Amino acid sequence: MAPVQARHATAPLQGLSWDDGAERRDWPTGRESRGRRRAGEWAPLAVALFWMLATFGAFWLSDLSDRVPNPEMLCAFVLGAVGLFALGYSAQILLNRPGRTTTTPPAQTTWVRRLVFLGAGYTVALSLLRLSALGATGPQDILNGLRDPAAGYLHKLDAYEQGIGQGDALVSLLTFLGVLGTVLAPLLVVYxxxxxxxxxxxxxxxxxxxxxxxxxxxxxxxxxxxxxxSAAGLLVVITAPRHSLTRRRAAVVIGGVIAAVFVGYLAFNQAARAESFGTSDLTRPSPALVDLVGPRAADGLTATAFYPTHGYLGLAYNLQEPFVWSQGLGGAPAIRLFLQETFGVDTSAHPSYPERTEYATGWPSDQYWSTIYPWLASDLTFPGAALFMAVVGWFFARVWLDVTRTRRILPLLIFAQLWILILYLPANNQLGMSPESVFGLITLLILYRASASRLVRV
Incomplete structure (x- = not known):
């Protein structure tokens, strides 16, 4: 045991397993084992494809589809990109031989606890700085924002226009430590x-x-x-064969509760914004729905359905515009903002695809969405963006196999971040919308690459 203990002392997070301690069970054997493993390997792809195709299908069932100027081009591009994503994922799964799952002593969870404490401290510090900059003084202000989300949202926009909180040295430092903001939810759920x-x-x-x-x-x-x-962590729990059926069912229930609470707040939030800012022609509810549930609820429900689907109309407009390279500045708006605020870089000379489309068509890039694809195409072209989805699918499957086979922390955190990219795909490049998200993902990818070279083992 001594050599093993010494090795773990120098590489404390190596092979860390969420199965340790509470449920020490053998893997299922024979046909049951193969079936569970195979289903688990393909589960993320099934969920991702369902989401991508369901939102695209819902878009065509909405009134927005009547405004599409190029339906054939839109369908060909979206279905092609989704197909390439599935191809990349499938290639990774099929070319990888089944591997044995590693486990480590329960004492290794000490390092997970430390990461949870670090993540909690980081999140509290960043949240307090932001709340203070916007003038929040206590719980009552939070409750007021909960009751009237439209007023809170307008207050934030006004503060941004005035430059409040921008250029703060401590906030900038925390931005570079954004990797600590990626650990809390998935580690809490899984461990x-x-x-x-x-x-x-x-x-x-x-x-x-x-x-x-x-x-x-x-x-x-x-x-x-x-x-x-949190849902990404729950998927890990649900698909882990070592976990009991009761625990997997509990994870499904918890996931359903999280989804219901978020969708409920989404509808309430959007109804409040519609009431305060007015309802545009794009989100006007049908008279039948108004008669059924009332005007406020109808606004909220219509906006909720509009939320994950209207980006495809923006994509259709973007597909009509010619490619102009944005010099590497078009994919992540947060990087543009960071360069402007921190280094005074003028990025206006190299607009992104959505910004150029706004000039040409009037589709507002900061008010309505255009999916992730035009942001990627700003530097990759649209064919390049579609091919990039194959790379995303391939890497998504790779980290998922790492999650299920090696139990390491880094693949788990990257896997969770990729879910943000995938589920926001019909909207925007969500991982590129805030500086801490960008730096957090970059840090994770660097550490993951170093772990492949055995420079880091996490």
Whole structure:
């Protein structure tokens, strides 16, 4: 045992397993084992394809489809990109031989607890700085934002226009440490049973402060990210053969509750915005729905359906515009903003695809969505963006196999981040919308590459 202990002391996170301690069971054997493993390997692809195709199909069932100027081109591109994503994922799964799953002693979960504490501290600090910059003074302000999300959202937009909170040195430092903002939700979900009571409380406090900021500002982004990261962790729990059927069923129920709460707040939030800002022609509810549930609820339900589908109309407009290279600045709006605020770089000379489309068609790039594809195409062209989806699918499958076979933390965190990219695909490049998300993902990818070279083993 001594050599093993020494090795773990120098590489404390190597092979860390969420199966340790609470449920020490042997894998199923024979046909049952092969069936569970095979189903688990393909589960992320099935969920991703369902989401991509369901949102695209819902778009064609809406009134927005009547405005599409190039339906054949839109269908060919979207279905081609989705097909390439599936091809990349399938190639990774089929070319990888089944591997044995590794486990480590329960003591290794100490390092997960430390990461949870670090993530909680980071999230609390960043949330408090942002709340303070926007003038929040206590819980009552948070409750006011919860009651009237439209007012909170307008307050945030006004603050941004005035430059409030921009250029803060401490916020900039925390931006570079964005990798700590990626750990909390997935680690809490996957390792809940192995965490100490103090770590659980710290994690919940961290997520609560994060939610408080987004509720105060009436913003859906952070709440949606947390819901997605939690759901990614639940998928790991559901597909792990070592977990009991009861635990997997509990994970499904918890996932359903998270989805219901988020969708409910989404409808409430969008109804409040529609009431305060007015309802555009694009989100006007049908008279039959108004008669059935009332005008406010009808606005909320219509906006909720509009939320994940209208980006395809923006994509159709973008597909009509010629390619102009954005010099590497078009894919991630957060990088453009960071360069402007931190280094004074003028990025206006190299607009992104959505910005150029706004000039040409009037489709507002900062108000309505255009899917992730025009952001990628700003530097890759649209054919390049479609091919990039094959790379995303291939890498998505690779980290998922790492998650299920090696139990390492880095693949788990990257897997959760990729779910944000995939589920926001009908909207925008969500991972590129905030600086801490960009730097967090970059850090994870660098560490993952280093781990492949055995420079880092996490």
């Amino acid at each position: 809940w049973r192995q965490l100490s009571a103090a770590a659980r409380v710290a994690g919940i406090v961290g997520l609560s402060f994060d939610a408080a900021y987004y509720l105060y500002t009436g913003t859906l982004k952070g709440l949606g990210d947390t819901a997605i990261l």
